[in-house]
Amino acid sequence: MARLPYLNPEDLAEEDRPLLKRMITLHxxxxxxxxxxRAFGGLGQYIRYGAKLDPRLRELAILQVGWLARSPYEWSHHVKxxxxxxxxxxxxxxxIAETDGRPNSLEPLARLVLKGTREVYAGGMSEATFRELQAHLTNEQMVDLTVTASFYCAVVRTLASLAIDVEPEYQPYLDRFPFPA
Structure with missing residues (x-):
């Protein structure tokens, strides 16, 4: 159960009501x-709709953070x-296999993006991984990947600290791809 109340539009000042155009528990x-x-949403919207990183690679990076953090909310939402x-x-x-160091079907660039994301999650991308990624991504894409991985590290910590509940409609994604026991 969340540690703070879930508010509804009528609980907010008129100018703040658009912040709940998506009535998800996080918002x-x-x-x-x-x-x-407003600030949180601004960066999230840039990452989803303005970043120059390939959208599939971006989502894999976000999923990597959700998997590492064992964040039910982040994982379920970003599977969808x-x-x-x-x-x-x-x-x-x-x-999941890549994170465990097992063979998998991901192409080399996706595996490298996940490696870089794991390093960001652990505290910062290594020089070697950064240089490897630079061989495939523009400077703008490098910033977008780094900001995406870093922002979602903050997101999973926010979700955990506020104890945000997963909405029932997202539970099937957790059931299909559960965390290890």
């Missing part, structure tokens, strides 16, 4: 601080969103 909790919700941006069930199974 309903974040609007306890409309300014923070990932599907919308070209991530397949086979990609998700391969991401």
């Amino acid at each position: 309903r909790c974040l609007v306890n601080s409309p300014g923070a919700a 969103i990932g599907h919308d941006f070209g991530v397949t069930d086979a990609d998700i199974e391969a991401l």
Whole structure:
């Protein structure tokens, strides 16, 4: 159960009500601080709709963070969103295998993006991995990948600290791709 109340549009000042155009539990909790919700949403929207990183690779990076953090909310939401941006069930199974160091079907660039994301999650991308990625990505894409991985590290920590609940409609994604026991 969330540690702060889930607010509804009628709980907010008129100018803040658009912050709840998506009535997901994360947004309903974040609007306890409309300014923070606005800033959080601004970067999230850039990552999803403005970043120059390939959308499938972006979603794989986000899923990598969700998997590493064992974040039910992030994982379930981005399994669904990932599907919308070209991530397949086979990609998700391969991401799990890649994280465990097992052979998988991901292409080399996807594996490298996941490696870089794991390093960001652990504290920062290594020089060697950064240089390897630079051979495939533009400077703009490198920044977008780094910001995406870093932002989603903050997202999973926000979700855990506020104890945000997974909405029932996202539970099937957790059932299909559960975390290890």
